[in-house]
Amino acid sequence: MFLSEYFVLELLIGGGCFALSLGAAAYVKYAFNRGKEIPIRSGRTGAEIARMILRDQDVHDVQVVEHEGFLSDHYNPGDKTLNLSSDVYHGQNAASAGVAAHEVGHALQHAQGDLTMWGRTILVYPAHFGGMLAPYLAGFGLMLGAATQVAKGVPGLAYWMLMIGVVLFAVSALCAIVIVFNEFNASARARTSLVRLGITRPGEEDDTVKSVLNAAGLTYVAAAATALLWLLYYLWRAGIIGGGGRRDD
Numbered sequence: 001m002f003l004s005e006y007f008v009l010e011l012l013i014g015g016g017c018f019a020l021s022l023g024a025a026a027y028v029k030y031a032f033n034r035g036k037e038i039p040i041r042s043g044r045t046g047a048e049i050a051r052m053i054l055r056d057q058d059v060h061d062v063q064v065v066e067h068e069g070f071l072s073d074h075y076n077p078g079d080k081t082l083n084l085s086s087d088v089y090h091g092q093n094a095a096s097a098g099v100a101a102h103e104v105g106h107a108l109q110h111a112q113g114d115l116t117m118w119g120r121t122i123l124v125y126p127a128h129f130g131g132m133l134a135p136y137l138a139g140f141g142l143m144l145g146a147a148t149q150v151a152k153g154v155p156g157l158a159y160w161m162l163m164i165g166v167v168l169f170a171v172s173a174l175c176a177i178v179i180v181f182n183e184f185n186a187s188a189r190a191r192t193s194l195v196r197l198g199i200t201r202p203g204e205e206d207d208t209v210k211s212v213l214n215a216a217g218l219t220y221v222a223a224a225a226t227a228l229l230w231l232l233y234y235l236w237r238a239g240i241i242g243g244g245g246r247r248d249d
Contacts, residue, residue, distance in 0.1 A: 006237070009233075010233070013229055013230065013233055016229075017222075017225070017226040017229060017230075020222045020225065020226065021219070021222045021223070021226065023222075024215075024218045024219040024221070024222040025219060027215050027218060028071070028215045028216050028218070028219055029071075030215070031095075031211050031212045031214075031215035031216075032071060032095045032099070032212055032215070033095075034095075034208070034211075035093060035094045035095025035096075035098065035208045035209070035211070035212040036087070036091065036093045036094075036095045036096070037093070038093055038094040038095070038204060038205065038208045039092060039093050039094075040092060040093060040094055040097050040199065040200050040205055041201065041205070042198065042199050042200070043092055044092065044097070044199060045089065045090055045091060045092055045096070046084055046088040046089050046090070046091050046096035046097065046099065046100035047064050047066070047084060047089045047090070047100070049096075049097050049100045049101060049104075049194070049199055050064045050082055050084065050100045050101070050103065050104050051064055052197060052199070053101060053104045053108075053193045053194075053197065054082075054104060054107065056193070056197060057108055057111075057193075059107060059108065059111050061080055062075075062080045062081070062082055062107045062111075063080065063081050063082065064081075064082045064084065065081055065082065065083055065084070066083075066084060066085075066086060066089045067083035067084055067085055067086075067089075068085070068086070069085055070085060070087065071085060071087075071099075072085050073085050073088050073099050073100075073102075073103050074103065074106075075103045075104075075106035075107050075110070077106075077110045077117075077121065080107070080110075082103050082104065082107055083103075084099070084100055084103065085099075088100050094200065094204075094205050094208035094209050094212065095208070095209075095212050097194060097199060097200055097205075097209060098187075098190060098191075098194070098208075098209035098210075098212040098213050099212065099216075101189075101190030101191070101193055101194050101199075101209075102186050102187050102190040102213055102216070103186075104189075104190065104193070105185070105186030105187065105188075105189035105190045105193075106182075106186050108186075108189055109182070109185065109186060109189075114182075114185065116178055116179075116181045116182035116185055117182060119175075119178040119182070120175070120178050120179055120182045123171065123174060123175035123178060124175060124179075126171055126175075127171050127172045127174075127175035127176070130168035130169075130171045130172055131168070131169075131172040131227075133165070133168055134165045134166075134168035134169045134172065134230075135165070135230075136165075137161050137162070137164050137165030137168065138161070138162050138165030138166060138169065138234045138237075139165075140158075140161055141158045141159065141160075141161035141162030141163075141165060142158075142162060142234075142237055142238070143158075144157065144158035144161065145158050146158040146159045146161065146162035146238060162234070162238055163238075165234065166231070166234050166235060166238065166240075169227070169230055169231040169234055170231055172227045172231075173224070173227035173228050173231045175227075176220070176223050176224035176226075176227040176228075177224050177228075179220050179223070179224070180217070180220045180221055180224050183216070183217050183220045184217050187213040187214075187216075187217060190209075190213065191206065191209060191210060191213065194206070194209060
């Protein structure tokens, strides 16, 4: 396979992953806007719902605050603040209820020492910086002949550059997978609390909450798929799986 063909393959992977992420983000926006059209009969705002669930779970050291930005909702374990966007903070609909409860789910994970929350906290910064460095290290390693060194069993500078890049890709992929489990666990906690406390009712309200949370979860699935695809690609280029590197000889 010629170098130009590798470049085309990289474009296909990059373009496919970008389209997947774009599609997931568009679906989240669609699901959230649709959920805003479904009022909840309890009439509670997202902020009231968040505080209600926190009190019910005996968590009293988390502050619920309003945060600027569309769908910028997040829980900050550093200062224990639940940051809700204005739409969610003041909203009295299924979308706001689902998002607010989901972020409370993260606060509960933190308070109860959930393994996925710990894994996410530990891996997120190494994965972020590793994800920025990995393509350069792996790419330069391949340019300098790492695949040939792997095939001949004679490791050199190029080989170690590639291996460090692959390890960083692996850390990013592992973090992305842990985040998927962390997000869906928070969503499961959210739906359970909403129904148990009578905030949302089975049927249209709960179904809408489920669709909003599933849509949000798909963005993390897309990120995990992207990380795994690039990891597999570079493992293949190195000849570690599938013998792809031998074609560079």
